[in-house]
Amino acid sequence: MRVSWLRRLAFAVVALGAWLAPSAARDQWRRQWRADLWHRCDALERAGLMNTRTGRALVGRAAGAVWHAGWLRLRGGGGPMFLHDLRHAARGLAGRPGFTAIAVVTLALGIGANSVIFSWIDATLLHPLPGIADARSLVALYGTERARNNISLSYPNYVDLRDATVPGVRSVAAFSAGALGVRTDDGTERVWGAVVSGNLFETLGVGAAIGRVFTPEDDRVPGGHPVVVLTHSAWQRRYGGRPDIVGTTLVLKDQTFTIIGVTPPGFHGPQALIGLDLFIPVAMLGTLMPADRLTARGSAWMSTLVRLAPGASMPEAQAGLDVVARQLATAYPDVNSNRGMRLFPLWRQPSGGTAQLLPVMAVLGGVVAVLLALVCANMAGLLLARASGRRRELAVRVSLGASRWQVVRLLVAETTLLAVTAGALAAVVTVWSGNLLYAFIPPLPIPIAIDAGLNLRVLLFSSAVSLAAGLLLGLLPGLQASRADLVAPLKDGAAMGGSARRGRLRQGLIVAQVALALVLLVSAGLFLRTLVVADRVDLGFSARQGLVGVIDLGSATLEPARGLATYRTVTAALAELPGVEAVAVGQRLPLTSLDSSDRTVQVEGYTPAPGEEMTTYYASIGPGYFDALRLPLVEGRDVSARDAADAPPVVIVNTTMARRFWPGRTAIGGRVKIGERWAEVIGIAHDAKYASLSEPATPFMYVPIDQAYRTSMRVFLRTSGDPEAIVAAVRQTLARVAPGVPLFDVQTLAQHIAFSFFLLEMAATLLAVFGATAALLAALGLYGVIAQSVAARTREIGVRMSLGATKADVARLVVSQGLGLAALGIVLGLAGAAGVTRLFESQLLGVSALDPGAFAATTVLLAATTLAACAAPAWRAARLDPVQALRVD
Amino acid sequence: MGTGTLSFGTVAVLHAVAAGYRFGFDVVDATGLTAGSVYPALDRLEDLGYLKSSWEHAATAQAEGRPARRYFQLTADGARALDEALRKHRTFQPVSLDAFGIRGPRPAGRRP
Incomplete structure (x- = not known):
């Protein structure tokens, strides 16, 4: 808020407070406060100290004035009176x-x-x-490109940023969260953890409840700091809160880590809405997965949080970061040119749960x-x-x-x-x-x-x-x-x-209620329509009779040849199971917002426009992936055993990517440079929804697992019957052919996509409940007004009846009064809804904000409700005995 | 009325006025209390006769183009009450911080 506004606000608060002060003391009170405020403003301005901080303090003082006025009133007898x-x-x-x-x-x-x-x-x-401490000065940082603002940072870029002196920035921390396997006596247990920069806890302002948390010293030498910090909830859940936890060890992959501390209760990690179990220094990444990510400047995978310097604002820090981004672009133009960095408040992060x-x-x-x-x-x-x-x-x-x-x-x-x-x-x-x-x-x-x-x-x-x-x-x-x-x-x-005016006011309130109820009902109707339509959205793959789980080979198989052999053994054995139609491994499940990797690519024969974004999401897949997901290959061939690590690199692109880089011709045979290697396009896959139902068509590519090895993959099964029926058999088979390899997160594909629908379902359900409540309230309000009007007009009705009006005439008279109000409300409500629904059109997948079906159905529903509300008073009016009615005064 | 009824905050306000802070805002600054507690305390102290308030000379203020302020002064009763209160409130006496490795002034001998 601007300083002049704060100053004005302070005086306005005093002006309002005067209303509260007792009249006997009001004048003195007002003069005292205005003079004190005036002199303070004057002194601050003369000293050049008037800024948002002192301005806010002034408003705080003015709030004290209201308190003072209230105190005077209570003392002056106003209190007991109240x-x-x-x-x-x-x-x-x-x-x-x-x-x-x-x-x-x-x-x-x-x-x-x-x-x-x-x-x-x-x-x-x-x-x-x-x-976390002082949430206001903690903001999120994302990499940007011309058309995107939600890019993660690569580790080398993060390190350069961390070590740079940026005005307005106190520290920059980075992390990447994901699932990990902890070795236990009877196998491996799935936990959620994050590799974090050594300064993460310092940046968040989170200390240790027990032991200590990381310092930058714990994140110096790659592979040299086998230490782990637990969250309070993991300590309670997994270790029963045993007090001697510090100094004990746990095994992740094959590396033994020493537990050095536990974070305080309540803290669940640096990722919004996700409850983590443990933290590991980034330097230890190599014990969990191939550590090339620590040196690849083009591989963006870290989320970043920035602690602003004391008193610094976001724009100040942003200006400093712009300078760093330009320096990075100059120093490493191949991956950083046209890239920027942008700060976001935590609640407005462009990716993740928020x-x-x-x-x-x-x-x-x-x-x-x-x-x-x-x-x-x-x-x-x-x-x-x-x-x-x-x-x-x-x-x-x-x-x-x-x-x-x-x-x-x-x-x-x-x-x-x-x-x-x-x-x-x-x-x-x-x-x-x-x-x-x-x-x-x-x-x-x-x-x-x-x-x-x-x-x-x-x-x-x-x-x-x-x-x-x-x-x-x-x-x-x-x-x-x-x-x-x-x-x-x-x-x-x-x-x-004087009841005419009051009557009009009450009628106006009814019209307002009907209008507001219709706005809510129309909104609910649109979300319900969206749910129906979303069921028919082309996901690109089929969720029917699909099963997915995660297998994690552990670091014993950091050697790719061994790991690849295991994947082949596992898929072959699972394919033998009765009821299994197709099996494949793949890094990525469509409609998953986490663990999305992207890479800057070059395309042979394609000259990017200046500033054109050339990063593409990709996933590593095994043979049969498209078949198992029922994700059609439009052209070309699937990856196969031929595409081994030492064979020429190959890639499969989706139709959006094919159309963009090879317009008007086939992409097959084209070449894409991913990292340091040129890969030949061997197939074109149908587009899918990769992260969310509402995303636009997104370029995507698939690389064979032999050429992009991962120690942890998802395994996909397509079954002929109920996929849940074979879960036990899958586990047994896995235990037989690959003992010690754990299977995590088993769910049917239908369960998986339910997550993508849950926000929509939640919105639709709540809106329907609120809309129904609103309609009910409006109807009750209308009923009250009409019933009272009938009571007030009893004598008039008696006169009409004795002059020959039939019961139907009387009922019509009452109903028409109610429906007149309802009709006006509905007209206003329709106009209001037409204006309001546009605000959330982006949430309505493919349903227009002015969808006639939703508008018509809800209007009919509300009209019927209001008619019902008028029916009871109308019936009562029609049954009036004219003789009795005439006697009512 | 004895000072037994004066709360700690009220004594702080009385002390601040005695120390020469004469305007509401200055007392707020000097005591670190909120304006919502200082202003009522000033009024109460005036009711008790420990303070008296006056308005700056309106003509002088107007000549200088600023609003006249209400200022507070300690009365003789107020001075006595403050002295008594300060003797009762023993909270702020020097303490030893040796245990925390902070060298402060040696604690004075306890008052009788």
Whole structure:
């Protein structure tokens, strides 16, 4: 925020606080505070010390002014008076338990939905890395190219950046998370760990609960630091929290590591939303996989976090990083030219869990805000109706000398009490809702760590929402009631004086509720349509009757020839199993956002435009991969045993890559330079969805495993029957032909793709629930208005009936009044929805933001609901006995 | 009224005014307390008769183109109350930090 705005804000806070100060002391209070603020601003400006920090402190002081004013009021007797109001309000509400219960539950719905979604947003976006120090000065760094901003860093680039002095940057840490196998007495256990730079813990500001964490000294000599740090949860889970853990060892691949420390509880690692078990220095990478990644400047695989220098802003640090990026581009033009570096706040990272959650959470946040607005409109209608009934009581108060302010205060006390009670109820719901988020997440091989639920921030948020709702709800009807003609109601039996305006206000509130409900329903309809459409999205591969698991050969097979032989033995043995139609190994599973590797490529005969991005994702695959995934090869041949390590390098590209680099001709026979070697294109594979359902067509290439060896691969099986039925047989076979080779993360392909759908499903489910709630509330509100109107018009209806109106005429009269309001609401709601749904069109895979089906279906649904709401009062009106009705005064 | 009713923060405010910090903001700076506790404390101390507040001369302030400020002064009652309170509040006396390897002033002998 700009300084001048902060200064203005401070004075505005004082101006508002004056309202709270008791009138006797108000003038002195205001003069004192304004003068003190003025002199402080003057002194700061003269000293040249006026900046955002001192400006914020000024606003903090001004907040103290409000406190001071409140204190004066309490001391001056305003407090006891307000307490008196509260007691009075509590008695009044207790005397009408039905009204109170409906009001509290309705408000709790609105406030609770907001608290729950806020707690999710807080845990996933605002504080994605619990346990770190000063989260505000920690930001994420990504490599950029012309069209991409989510590129990881290569290790050599990271080291140059780490060792550079960059203004605004205190330190830069890097890590890469993934699955690892820990040797146990009975085999190998899967854990999630990260190789991390030695300065990671220092950068995050995370110390050790026991022992110590890494320092840069633990990350100097490649292969020279066999040490590991555990997270608190892994220590508890895997070691039962034994106190003598430091100094014991564990075996990863074949390397023995010494446990040197445990991080504090709550901290789950440097990767948002992922709960890790352990950390290893990057220098030890070579014991886990071929260590060429430590020296290959073109191989981007590390995530990077930047701790800003004290007081530095992100733009300052960004300017410094731009300089470093230019230096790197000049020094290593082959891989770094046209590459930049960009900082992102943690919640806006362009890749990883936060990137996927941000749009969904934004939609949900908007939805619950709309729901709260609707709840408030509904409550306002209820309170207006109640205020009509209380006009005589209020009029008596005024005639006995109560000021308008006192009447308003009484009503505000009542609504605040309602809202705070509702807020407390909402807090209970929020405590329980932390698990609700997990209920939406399908079983995953990745350990999800989201610490949602009630915490101080969520509590503050929901208190603020409750108080604001209470104040707003009390002020509006309060001001109206206190302004209305207060003498007329004293005359017994007088006609509803001033009720026309109130009636219009209530009708306006109904129209607003119907409109807001329709906006929510249309949004829900669009997401439901998207779910249906997404089921038909061309994934490129078939998930039916597929099984996938991870096999990890361990470092004993860092020697490629041995490992490749093992892969061949395993696939051959699994292919013999009854019910198995196809088997293959492959590095990568489509629709996986983790472990995506990319490489800068050159294509023979293709001159990139200046600045054109030439990195491509790739995966290492064994023969039969395309068959096992039912991912069609469009042209050419699959990789085979022929494509051995010493044979000429080959590559298979996808259709998007083929069209881009070999437009108008076949890609077969073309040559691509990957790393240092030229590979010949031998096949073209159908496009697939590689990371997410909504991604655009992405260039992708496949290299034979013999020429790009990995010690850990996924194994894919296509079965003729239920894939889960053969899991046991697969494990037995593996134990027989490759003893000691563990099989992890076994799941059906259908289970795997369920993950890609879960955010959509969550959004659709929650929106449907919120939309239905909204429609119900709007209908109840409409029912209330119509029923009251029927009661007020009883005599008129009696006259009409005695003049010959039929029951049908009367019913029509009532229904048409209700439908008129509903129709206006629907028209406004349609217009509103047309504007709002565009905001989340990117989340609707292939469904238009103005999808006629969704708009029409939800409109019909809401119209039917409102019709039902009018039916009961209409029926009651039609059954009125005209003689009785005429007697009603 | 005895100083038994003065909270630690209130004594800090009284002490700051006695030490020559006369305006609300200065007292906030001097005590490190929040404005929300300092201003009520100043009012309360004035009610108790330990402080008296006055407004700067309006004409002088206007001539200098600035708003007049409210400032506080210690009264004789206030001085007595402060003296008594400081004797009661023994928290801030020199302590030995030898155990932490910090060489500070030697602790003075305990007051009687």
